[in-house]
Amino acid sequence: MERFDLINGLYLYPTPAGAYYAVSSPETDKPRRFLIRLLQQEQTPALNIAQLQTLMEIDDEDKALQLLLYCQKLGWVQGVDTPLQAPQAALEAILPDLLGKISESGKVLLADDQGFYLACSGFAHEVAEELSALSAELATVHKRRSGLLINNMGISSHAWAIVDPFGNSQIGFWPMFVGRHRFVLAITGVPHFNQAEFVTLAWALITRYLTKAADAAN
Secondary structure, eight states: OOOOOOOTTOEEEEOHHHHHHHHSOSOOOHHHHHHHHHHTSSBOOBOSHHHHHHHHTOOOHHHHHHHHHHHHHTTOEEEESSOOBOOOSOHHHHHHHHHHTTBSSSOEEEEOTTSOEEEEESOOHHHHHHHHHHHHHHHHHHHHHHIIIIIITOOOOOOEEEEOTTSOEEEEEEEEEETTEEEEEEEESOBOTTSHHHHHHHHHHHIIIIIHHHHHHO
């Protein structure tokens, strides 16, 4: 088996694509569990084999390196020169600014699975309420018809969109799965999930709803 060497002095950090993969589905696999564990840390961990084995829950060193290489090839993880801290401020304080950066139009809201919005950018309050309710209704439809979409048509995405005559999304509904919680991003126009703010958003939600919840349970 080919041997790989880790670069010293780097810290593990998900890319926007990796953060999106981590929260885009409730299904679990080894890469997704690794990425979620990475986003549960209070600080980006140092890149070393011991940290990898802990984050991946893999005892075999070679298998841990293979999984890291797999995630690297897919562009899901990166190494940064200085450690980064998890978002510390309250969600209410940081969400509006983060949301505004992940849409070309600046019109974004984050809703929970009950159809209530947690924060929004660019939408009037009444519109945000209606869109949040619509996101919950779409989730119900998706759950009811998931057998058709996944098994018969091979469509694994949980996102829905209202499109114009050319097939371009006018508004899209993008679920974010954080443990047993399901959130939805409602975005007008083109989403900008390739921004660092999306990683921060995923990190903030996972820290709030997974890490702190687990700490409270203990």
